[in-house]
Amino acid sequence: MAGNGAAVKVHIDNVVKKFDTRKGEMTALNGVNLDIHENEFVCVVGPSGCGKSTLLNIIGGLEEPTSGSVTVDGKPVEGPGPDRGIVFQQYALFPWLTVEENVKFGLKLQGKSKEECDEIANKYIKLVELQDFAKSYPKELSGGMKQRVAIARAYAVNPKVLLMDEPFGALDAQTRTQLQSELLETWEKEQKTCFFITHDVEEAIVLAQRVVIMYARPGRVKEVVDIDIPYPRTQETKMSPRFLELKNHIWSQVYQEYLSVRK
Numbered sequence: 276m277a278g279n280g281a282a283v284k285v286h287i288d289n290v291v292k293k294f295d296t297r298k299g300e301m302t303a304l305n306g307v308n309l310d311i312h313e314n315e316f317v318c319v320v321g322p323s324g325c326g327k328s329t330l331l332n333i334i335g336g337l338e339e340p341t342s343g344s345v346t347v348d349g350k351p352v353e354g355p356g357p358d359r360g361i362v363f364q365q366y367a368l369f370p371w372l373t374v375e376e377n378v379k380f381g382l383k384l385q386g387k388s389k390e391e392c393d394e395i396a397n398k399y400i401k402l403v404e405l406q407d408f409a410k411s412y413p414k415e416l417s418g419g420m421k422q423r424v425a426i427a428r429a430y431a432v433n434p435k436v437l438l439m440d441e442p443f444g445a446l447d448a449q450t451r452t453q454l455q456s457e458l459l460e461t462w463e464k465e466q467k468t469c470f471f472i473t474h475d476v477e478e479a480i481v482l483a484q485r486v487v488i489m490y491a492r493p494g495r496v497k498e499v500v501d502i503d504i505p506y507p508r509t510q511e512t513k514m515s516p517r518f519l520e521l522k523n524h525i526w527s528q529v530y531q532e533y534l535s536v537r538k
C-alpha cells in the first residue's frame with residue numbers, strides 16, 4: 276500500500292495559476308505544494324472555486340501554470356500524455372462510438388494490434404461489468420454506465436496516474452456508492468496513483484489514503500489528513516467512530532473555507 280515511504284510519483288512545486296478575466300487578473304492557485312506517492316489514492320476537497328479542477332488540469336497538462344512546476348516521475352509536465360488518464364464528471368464519451376469502440380480508442384492511438392485492442396478492451400469492459408453492453412452506444416446507457424465506460428477507457432490505456440474530476444458528481448446516491456466500491460476494488464487490483472476531486476467529504480474518506488483540504492480562493496493546500504482506516508473499505512466503514520471523527524474534522528475545515536468566501 277502506498278504511503279510516505281513510497282516513491283514520489285507527482286511532485287507539485289509552488290504552482291501558481293492566474294487567469295486574465297474581464298474583471299482583471301484572477302489568482303486561482305497561489306503556491307500549491309504537494310507530493311503524491313506511487314500507487315497512492317489522494318482526494319482533494321475544498322469549497323467551489325478554490326482551484327481543484329485547475330490543479331487537476333495542470334497535472335493533466337491541459338493548463339499551464341503561471342509559475343511553479345509539476346513533474347511526473349521526475350519529468351516536467353509539458354502537455355497531456357498517456358502516462359496520465361483523465362475522467363471528467365460529464366463522461367466525455369464519443370457518442371458515435373460503441374462502448375467497445377470508446378474503450379479501444381486510446382489503445383488504437385497507442386498503435387496496438389487489433390488482437391491486443393480486443394483483449395484489453397474486453398478485460399476492462401468486464402471489470403466494470405458492461406459485457407452485455409459492449410455494442411451499445413452511449414445514448415443507450417444510464418449515467419452510471421457511461422461513467423463506467425469512461426473509467427474503463429481511462430484504465431485501458433494503462434496510465435500511471437489517474438486524474439478524476441468529480442467523476443461521480445452527476446450520479447444518484449446509490450449509483451455513486453456502487454461506483455465508489457467498484458473503483459476501490461479496481462484500484463486495489465490495478466494499483467495506480469489516483470488524484471480524485473470531490474465535493475463529498477464521505478466519498479473522500481471512503482476512497483483516499485490522504486485527503487487534501489484546499490483553502491478557498493486563491494487555492495492553496497490548507498491541510499493534508501491521513502485516513503488511517505484500513506482497506507478494504509466498505510459502506511459499513513462509514514459507520515465507524517474513526518470515520519465519523521475524520522468526517523467531522525474535514526467537513527468543519529471545508530465549511531470554514533466556504534464561510535470565508537461567502538458574500
Ligand SMILES: Nc1ncnc2c1ncn2[C@@H]1O[C@H](COP(=O)(O)OP(=O)(O)OP(=O)(O)O)[C@@H](O)[C@H]1O
Pocket residue numbers: 294295296301303321322323324325326327328329330
Ligand atoms: N479558463 C478560465 N478563465 C478564467 N477563470 C477561470 C478559468 N478556469 C477557472 N477559472 C477560475 O478559477 C477559479 C478556480 O476554478 P476551478 O474550476 O479550478 O475551481 P474548483 O475548485 O474546481 O471549483 P468547483 O468545485 O466549483 O468545480 C474560479 O474562480 C474560476 O472562475
